[in-house]
Structure formats: C-alpha cells, structure tokens
Amino acid sequence: MRATVELIIHPKRFFEMSKNREISVRTPIIILILIGIVDGLVVANYMNHTTIYEVITSVTPVITGTTILFSMLMGSFWVYALILVQTVLFNLIMKKMGGTGTRKQAFYILGMSSFPALVEGLIFLIFPQAALMFDFENFRFISLVIYNFLNIFNIWGIYLLIVGFAKVYDVSYKKASVLYLQFLIKMIPLFIIYLIAS
16 A cells, blocks of 8 residues: 555655565556456446446346456456566567566566556546546547547556656666557557448
C-alpha cells in the first residue's frame, strides 16, 4: 500500500529506489490480474448494458456466471500476455540504447505502470455511463483515437513508463520516451479492424 502511494505521489523517487533494491514481481502480477478481472467485468457489463449494481441485486442474473468468469479469465490472460511480450521487447530496446536494467526490472516497471489502467477500469466498473462517452459499440474510429490519445489514464501510464525505464535502466528521458511508440503501434490493429468493418 505504501509503495502504491509513493508511486502516485512521487514516481521518480519510487523508481529510483526500486533500482537499488531487490524487487518483487508479486505486486505487478496482482495489478495485472486485477486489471484483467476488472476489464472482463466491464466488458461483460457493457455488452449487456448493465451496471455492477444491477448484476449484484438482480433476482434473475442478466449476465451468467460463466460469461463473467470467461471474461475475467480472458481479460487476465491477454493483459498478462501483452505485458510479457512488452517486457522482452522493451528490455531489448533499452539494452540497445545502453540501459543497464534486467528483464525482471522491465516486467516490474510495466506492471507498476499499468496501475492507472486499473484505476480507469474501476471507474468504468462503478460508473458504466463513463464508457458510453465513447461509441465503442458502433466502433467509431475517431472515438477510439480520442480515447487512446487524450485519455488521462493513458497519459499517466506513459509518464510512469518513461520515468520507470529512465530511472531503472539509467537512460535519458529522451531515450526512454521512445517507448511511447507502443501506444501508436496499438492503434494500427484498431485502424485495420475499422477499415475491414466499414
């Protein structure tokens, strides 16, 4: 809990301290699993146009337990798989730029930098109307672009990612900022899906 507060209040100091101590990957793993579970619940609720309150208090469940469980498992699997791929890739990129970190540290940074995504998921879970601001159901590409680039949680996550890799791998912020390209790369499949769907 104290580490999470430090991450929010003073991320530079948080990552600077984590560079010189033995890190545990337990916290990042918990964050990633929670993101998968929360995102799975958000998707299940969104697809059925229900709120978490309606799911809990409904006499006849609008979402079956199997659907919720499947959404949570798939959400956790995809989040974890993406982070593992990014761990290998980002560690390689930073090493090529003269960084001194390890794969374990890269995983730690990516996991801890995912914390804003967990906060965002919890907001969407508690206030599902927030997700309706973006027309995901009809897959409006412009909505997705705005969502990805102007989303304060994405910006916060990018900031943590750049600070984390700069401090732990001992590279400049300019070099670490190349990792921002991951968010641009993530837009390519969305754009392809949009072209196919339209």
